[in-house]
Amino acid sequence: MRKIILIVFLIPFLFAFQCENEETPKTTTATTLLGKWQLIEILADPGDGSGTFQPIENGEVIEFKNDNAISGLTGLDNCSNKATYSKTTNKITFANCDNTLSFKINGENLFIYPPCFEACANKYKKIN
Numbered sequence: 001m002r003k004i005i006l007i008v009f010l011i012p013f014l015f016a017f018q019c020e021n022e023e024t025p026k027t028t029t030a031t032t033l034l035g036k037w038q039l040i041e042i043l044a045d046p047g048d049g050s051g052t053f054q055p056i057e058n059g060e061v062i063e064f065k066n067d068n069a070i071s072g073l074t075g076l077d078n079c080s081n082k083a084t085y086s087k088t089t090n091k092i093t094f095a096n097c098d099n100t101l102s103f104k105i106n107g108e109n110l111f112i113y114p115p116c117f118e119a120c121a122n123k124y125k126k127i128n
Contacts, residue, residue, distance in 0.1 A: 033087060036063045037110050037124035045119035053123055061127065 039059025045051025062072040070083045070092060079097035086093075092101040092112070103112045110124040 031105055031108055031110075031126055033064045033085075033105060033110070034066060036061055036127045038127045039122055040125045041123040043119060043121040043123070047118045049119070051119055053121075059124075062124070 038061045039056050041053035041055055043051055043053045060072055060074060062070055064070055064085060068084045068086065070085055072081070073083050073092070074081050079094040079099060082095035083092050084095075085091070085103070090103055092103060094100075099115055101112050101114055103110060105111075108126065110126070112122045112124065114120055114122065
C-alpha cells in the first residue's frame with residue numbers, strides 16, 4: 001500500500017518537471033548560410049602544419065541564394081564562376097569543372113575548403 005501511495009505522489013512531480021523542460025525555448029546561435037559573406041582570412045600551410053590564418057583586406061563577397069546558386073565565388077583554375085551548393089552534402093559544385101569545394105559554418109564564420117595538397121581554407125564573415 002505504501003508503494004502505491006508513493007507512486008501516486010511521485011507521478012505529478014515527474015510530469016511537472018517534464019513540462020517545465022518542454023516549455024523552455026530552445027535558442028540557437030547558428031548563422032544561416034543564405035546571404036552575403038565577405039572573405040576575411042586565408043589559411044595557407046607550407047606543409048609542416050605551421051600555417052595560420054592571414055587577414056585579407058577588401059576580400060571577395062559571395063552570396064548564397066535561395067535557389068542553391070552562389071554568386072561572386074572565384075579562384076579555381078579552369079572553372080566558371082557559376083556554382084551551386086548543397087546544404088545536405090556541404091559541397092559547392094561548379095558548372096564546367098570536376099572540382100568541388102566543401103564548406104561549413106562554425107560559429108559566426110563560414111569556411112570554404114579549396115582543393116589543396118597542404119592545409120588551406122578561406123574564412124568568411126556574414127555581412128547581411
